[in-house]
Amino acid sequence: MKVFYTTKGLQEALHVTPIENxxxxxxxxxxxxxxxISLVEKALEENSTVVVSIFVNPTQFDNEGDLDKYPRTLEEDTKLLAKTSENIFIFAPSASEIYGQKITSKKYDFGKLAEEMEGKHRKGHFDGVATVLNHLFRIIEPDKAYFGEKDFQQLQIVKKLVVLENIPVTIVGCPILREEDGLAMSSRNKRLTEEQRRNAVFISEILRKTAADFSNKTVGELNQFAKNAFAENEHLELEYFEIANVKTLKTxxxxxxxxxxxxxxxAYAGEVRLIDNIALN
Structure with a gap:
């Protein structure tokens, strides 16, 4: 396993590495x-060479404080990946390596996909995500790229991106991985206090209840139940609860x-913003 900090170094290594499939x-x-790691393991099953990028992308944050507080643990990340497989290339570039001297996003037209949920509450977020992925796809030139369904809206945006930019990569969505109590795994969980961590499981509990009741309650009833439940919970602040069409993401x-x-x-647990979703039918 090797860690690369420059585009040139990574591309040279990929060029001399025999790519079997x-x-x-x-x-x-x-x-x-x-x-x-579940995404990495899926990638290792399906490809002879796997690249994992580790890059806190500044253009997808609409909150400077959130960017500053985002956990950066490259040494620990490298050790965790080494335990998974030695056949991994880690790409850990600087912002200037990706963007040059001007760290800005390209504007994209994702249509209604980018106007719902996260798009309403995080202006410019998906432009930032798409911009950095466009750079990374062109640097690495992967055959397949793997994304978790926890960021389901992002997954749909990425599928649209590769069409708009004519990028020859297959986008693979992978199931949400959860802690034993049901909380969706997230890097942001590391910022939670012990009490916040205990209270955050409420999010997945509401989602599971919504899924269980979906067949015998109306959308209005399900929405009202969830919003009332969060209103009564003094530990979490709901930003949005939506039931949406998986293809269009329209509410x-x-x-x-x-x-x-x-x-x-x-929803927010203190200053930490958490997202989650669940299939209903």
Whole structure:
């Protein structure tokens, strides 16, 4: 396993490495957990060479404080990846290595996909995500790239990105990995206090309850239940709860038989913003 800090170094290594079938790519912002490792393991199963990027992308943060506080644990991340496989290339560039002297986002037209949920609450977020991924895809030239479904809206945006930019990569969505109590694994969990961590499991409990009741309650009833439950919880502040069409991400007002739905949540535990979602039908 090797760590590369420059595009030139990584590309030279990829060029001399025998590629038996494909290059798999797992983009991350570090602070790795078993959710990330599950993506890496999937990539290792399907590709002869795997690149894991570790880069806290400044252009996808709409809150400077959130960017500053985002955990950066490269040494620990490297050790965790080494335990997974020695056949991994780690790409840990600086912001200037990716963007040059001007760290800005390209503006994209993702249509309605970027206007719902995260798009409403994090202006410019998806432009930042798409910009850095466009750079990384062109540097690494992977055959497949792996993303977790916890960031389900992001997954849909990335699928749209590769079409808009004509990038020849297959985007692979992978299931959400959860802690034993149900909390979705996230790098942001490392910022939670012990009490916040205990209280955060409420998010997945509400999602599971929504899924269990989906067949016998209306969308309005499910929305009201979730919003009332969060209103009564003094430990978490709800930003949004949405039931949406998985293809368009458009918020649902009522159920349609031919449509597949997911429930989405964003909530704050203190200053830490957590998101999660669950399949409903």
């Amino acid at each position: 494909a290059i798999g790519f797992v983009p991350t912002m570090g602070a790795l957990h078993q959710g990330h 649902a007002n009522k159920k349609k038989e031919e449509v597949t739905y997911r429930a989405f949540v964003a």
